[in-house]
């Protein structure tokens with residue numbers, strides 16, 4: 463099988479709630495870039511990356527789109543099922559830039575699994591259980607607004623809430639208190655600062671919330687600063703932004719720096735390396751959340767398949783980003799029910815992209831033809 467065409471499309475994904483705020487910045491939506499890889503076998507693979515602005519991760523839409531124009535010509539004519547080789551081809555052509563490689567790598571895995579006649583979860587080694595638990599983020603706002611948001615998410619069936627903190631630690635404590643008061647004992651609470659605090663802020667927050675049961679996530683940005691907080695913290699501790707490479711994960715393991723990690727597919731350049739990190743985390747005795755920086759149905763499908771191929775006893779939860787937006791980019795994504803997400807059972811990602819919504823490609827390269 464040969465890659466004969468690579469095209470990319472742009473799609474704006476507005477937040478249903480109007481805006482989303484974390485790390486003290488507000489965005490009204492995400493800018494998605496969708497990659498289609500066509501083959502001489504008539505199969506097409508799809509991938510997506512949708513960064514949150516430019517502040518949330520290394521990824522931003524303009525960078526992704528510029529980078530795709532560099533990588534796409536390198537892959538034409540190659541066999542898309544050689545996922546590991548093609549990851550090295552991309553590395554040889556472009557240093558780093560994992561966000562650019564992500565939608566291509568996801569599309570290659572979609573093709574690999576379709577060619578094998580397997581849903582992606584099965585192609586990744588097998589599905590453990592039928593559904594993965596979902597968390598829902600409570601966008602940072604005034605404490606009383608966050609209480610109302612949390613109530614809405616609980617009414618929608620979510621049983622795991624991630625309270626966005628990382629602001630003034632005493633206001634953050636009030637945010638958590640209000641959400642905790644209505645959540646009840648069957649609801650798991652995470653406090654995610656997205657690296658927004660100093661270690662001093664984090665210690666003040668821990669002191670102000672002594673009586674509450676929650677998991678602390680990524681209080682500070684710098685690894686060493688998180689380590690200081692971790693050593694003073696009796697609560698379960700998760701690192702997300704700090705888990706951005708295999709080297710970082712090895713260090714987290716060696717330092718005992720966390721009880722759990724978040725593996726964001728786009729930080730690892732797609733499924734190929736995110737899977738490697740996920741497996742190392744599992745074998746290191748860490749809890750794992752597999753997710754991404756955002757995106758609609760195409761990204762959510764990759765997240766669902768990877769999550770369900772993670773051993774259930776090590777799987778924390780994941781996120782149904784596609785339900786955060788007022789625009790869909792694919793049909794065929796199965797329902798989210800009772801606060802849990804199922805992965806499609808058709809071969810590959812198992813989604814049917816709604817191509818008519820994408821408009822003309824922002825770039826397209828054809829084997830033997832012209833591109834740009």
Ligand SMILES: [Mg+2]
Nearest residue numbers: 654679680702
């Ligand atoms: Mg996080």
